[in-house]
Amino acid sequence: MNPVLTIKGLQVKKSNQLILDIKEEIAISSGDNVAVLGENGAGKTTLINAILGEIDFEGEIIKHFQKKDCGIVFQDNAYNDLMKVYELIELVLPLRKEALTHFIESYDLKDLKKKYIKDLSGGEKQRLTLSLVLESEKNIYFFDELTSGLDYKKRLALLAMMKKKTIAGTVLNVTHYFDEIENWATKILMLKQGKLIFFGSNEDFFAKFKHYSVVKVEYNQLENFNKSVMENVQTADTGDGIAFICPNHDIQVDVKKILKNNDVVYSVIKQNVYTSYLMAYAANEKSNHKMTEVKK
Numbered sequence: 001m002n003p004v005l006t007i008k009g010l011q012v013k014k015s016n017q018l019i020l021d022i023k024e025e026i027a028i029s030s031g032d033n034v035a036v037l038g039e040n041g042a043g044k045t046t047l048i049n050a051i052l053g054e055i056d057f058e059g060e061i062i063k064h065f066q067k068k069d070c071g072i073v074f075q076d077n078a079y080n081d082l083m084k085v086y087e088l089i090e091l092v093l094p095l096r097k098e099a100l101t102h103f104i105e106s107y108d109l110k111d112l113k114k115k116y117i118k119d120l121s122g123g124e125k126q127r128l129t130l131s132l133v134l135e136s137e138k139n140i141y142f143f144d145e146l147t148s149g150l151d152y153k154k155r156l157a158l159l160a161m162m163k164k165k166t167i168a169g170t171v172l173n174v175t176h177y178f179d180e181i182e183n184w185a186t187k188i189l190m191l192k193q194g195k196l197i198f199f200g201s202n203e204d205f206f207a208k209f210k211h212y213s214v215v216k217v218e219y220n221q222l223e224n225f226n227k228s229v230m231e232n233v234q235t236a237d238t239g240d241g242i243a244f245i246c247p248n249h250d251i252q253v254d255v256k257k258i259l260k261n262n263d264v265v266y267s268v269i270k271q272n273v274y275t276s277y278l279m280a281y282a283a284n285e286k287s288n289h290k291m292t293e294v295k296k
């Protein structure tokens with residue numbers, strides 16, 4: 001596989017904080033589908049901005065591509081708002097009439113084409129950007145929360161399009177939606193508070209954070225439950241509840257039995273990218289480092 005991007009000892013400082021501090025080497029090869037994961041403020045957008053040369057950084061970023069080879073979809077994409085959608089499409093994609101009609105139909109842009117860009121909703125703008133980027137057939141794609149603001153049906157349709165159109169390319173996809181990357185990501189890049197928690201293949205991610213399942217319980221179910229009876233079971237906070245991480249089937253049986261005996265409602269999720277992510281966070285909770293203060 002040809003190298004596309006190598007990152008070594010990357011640091012980004014903002015105000016008096018080190019907001020990105022990746023000591024490990026990250027090597028991305030041609031054809032990789034990289035899922036960039038991490039909670040809000042972990043440094044994902046900062047990493048993409050550093051790669052694209054949009055912000056100052058220390059360390060080395062070796063790029064085997066040029067800006068013209070990149071398709072970029074960010075959360076906010078700047079446009080000339082006074083343009084109409086079809087004018088922008090014609091400008092970016094000089095297609096013949098038939099191909100243009102096909103393009104508009106494929107991306108469900110028919111209802112939007114006569115509108116001013118300034119009148120589009122956030123989700124509609126996102127859909128327009130993605131369609132233009134995907135149709136430009138680039139070598140490397142950077143997506144930052146690509147599907148935020150899209151309704152469920154459009155999200156699935158655009159994801160399917162994204163997967164189809166980028167099949168020959170390299171993709172870095174920042175996302176909070178785990179279903180987006182299931183059966184797609186070949187590599188996982190996971191950040192926490194500006195540090196690298198994991199970079200490697202999907203298989204290695206699963207192996208490093210190996211478990212059988214998680215048993216998930218919502219907070220309201222835990223009000224009258226004494227969690228200490230399960231103190232030997234590793235837990236992760238899911239935001240809406242607690243996940244009990246079960247390393248094997250026997251422990252899953254025990255956990256379920258205890259919860260059942262206490263009338264606690266639960267759900268079971270077999271190991272997947274999401275549960276591995278939960279475990280990775282839980283495993284790193286002990287080394288819960290705050291972002292490093294640096295001298296101005």
Ligand SMILES: Nc1ncnc2c1ncn2[C@@H]1O[C@H](COP(=O)(O)OP(=O)(O)OP(=O)(O)O)[C@@H](O)[C@H]1O
Pocket residue numbers: 014015019038039040041042043044045046047
């Ligand atoms: N210009 C800035 N000055 C100070 N701090 C900044 C600046 N830009 C970003 N940060 C901080 O750096 C950290 C990483 O931000 P970043 O936008 O990269 O996070 P993220 O992982 O993309 O988060 P999200 O999932 O919310 O988009 C955050 O704590 C953010 O507040």
